[in-house]
Amino acid sequence: MKYSSIQRPPDAFQRFIQPELLETMCQRAFGDDVQIEAITELAGGLYNNTYLIERVAEENVVLRVGPDILSDPDSKMMRNELAAQPFFAPIAPLLPRTIMADFTQQLINRDYIFQSFMPGEQWESIKDELTTEQNEALWRQLGSILKQIHAVRGTNFGSPYPFPLLSRWSLAVFNWLEQTIIDVERAQLDATDLNEVLAIARKYADILDEIKRPSLLHGDLWTVNVLVVRTDDPTVRPTISAILDADRCSWGDPLADWTMFLFRYHRDAEAPFWQSYGRPKLDRAAQFRSLIYAACFIGGARLEYHRHHHPEKVEFSYTDMQSLLAELNSVFLSGALY
Numbered sequence: 001m002k003y004s005s006i007q008r009p010p011d012a013f014q015r016f017i018q019p020e021l022l023e024t025m026c027q028r029a030f031g032d033d034v035q036i037e038a039i040t041e042l043a044g045g046l047y048n049n050t051y052l053i054e055r056v057a058e059e060n061v062v063l064r065v066g067p068d069i070l071s072d073p074d075s076k077m078m079r080n081e082l083a084a085q086p087f088f089a090p091i092a093p094l095l096p097r098t099i100m101a102d103f104t105q106q107l108i109n110r111d112y113i114f115q116s117f118m119p120g121e122q123w124e125s126i127k128d129e130l131t132t133e134q135n136e137a138l139w140r141q142l143g144s145i146l147k148q149i150h151a152v153r154g155t156n157f158g159s160p161y162p163f164p165l166l167s168r169w170s171l172a173v174f175n176w177l178e179q180t181i182i183d184v185e186r187a188q189l190d191a192t193d194l195n196e197v198l199a200i201a202r203k204y205a206d207i208l209d210e211i212k213r214p215s216l217l218h219g220d221l222w223t224v225n226v227l228v229v230r231t232d233d234p235t236v237r238p239t240i241s242a243i244l245d246a247d248r249c250s251w252g253d254p255l256a257d258w259t260m261f262l263f264r265y266h267r268d269a270e271a272p273f274w275q276s277y278g279r280p281k282l283d284r285a286a287q288f289r290s291l292i293y294a295a296c297f298i299g300g301a302r303l304e305y306h307r308h309h310h311p312e313k314v315e316f317s318y319t320d321m322q323s324l325l326a327e328l329n330s331v332f333l334s335g336a337l338y
Helices: 019-030 077-094 123-129 132-150 169-186 192-203 258-262 267-277 284-307 311-332
Strands: 002-004 036-041 049-055 061-065 098-102 112-116 215-217 226-229 239-243 250-252
Touching: 019 036, 019 049, 019 061, 019 098, 077 098, 077 112, 077 132, 077 215, 077 239, 123 226, 132 215, 132 226, 132 239, 132 267, 169 192, 169 250, 169 284, 192 284, 192 311, 258 284, 284 311
Parallel strands: 002 036
Antiparallel strands: 036 049, 049 061, 061 112, 098 112, 215 250, 226 239
């Protein structure tokens, strides 16, 4: 059996897994007689370990392994993705099929799932090779896809697993901020700015609660989690072939989805995206909510930067948050929001 892994430092967040253990996991999924030709760890992710499993005379599959459940409180997010999977039915052809999931921790102290292999290249890795017109075509496709996801409506707010769903959107936002603060402080980072955002959110809970009916949110939809199929002909537009990694999915305000937050830093992608999604009308209340969501994401990004040893990006998260708080205080909180 051929085996290749990504070389990381010993204290890396994504822990090394012995090839013998990976083979045992394959045997649990496909039987003791399964013949593995090669196991290749795939790059591009920052949370799970992901492997391409090549089987003799069988279709290739993908193995995703979550973090150690003892070292990371969010390590069970795969369970969240599986709990919400039926609600992603409108884009089912774009989703990998779950073949087997093992949450027993009998073989390894981590959740893992086997999924079907999806064709395509990671959009993030090839975007600079594409023409402006080709990238714009993909942004229009992504806008249409996210519109279908957000059109799925639920009855309560929050993450399907492990938190109980909540009756008011403000409660889900408080939960989001509180959990981020806990995680940031557990990492021995300063969460003063996040506590300030939480106080503002609590003060204006009624504005958050203007969101009455939850939409399905992907939670991590950007170019790194999109696969693209292209041809050698530059005049032929590439197409999105797969949407990956919905383990951060939840129910809430569409403006609270990860995609919407990242447009704060990628203005060039907005125009073609909105052409198919439809540009939302942002009154002052919606702008206020968007800033609260942005603060939540900045706090989460701070933790990710810390986990992956990027101190300069951790420092930037504090500068970024101060700019956001200044915007909140000067534009919205100096007077009435209405």
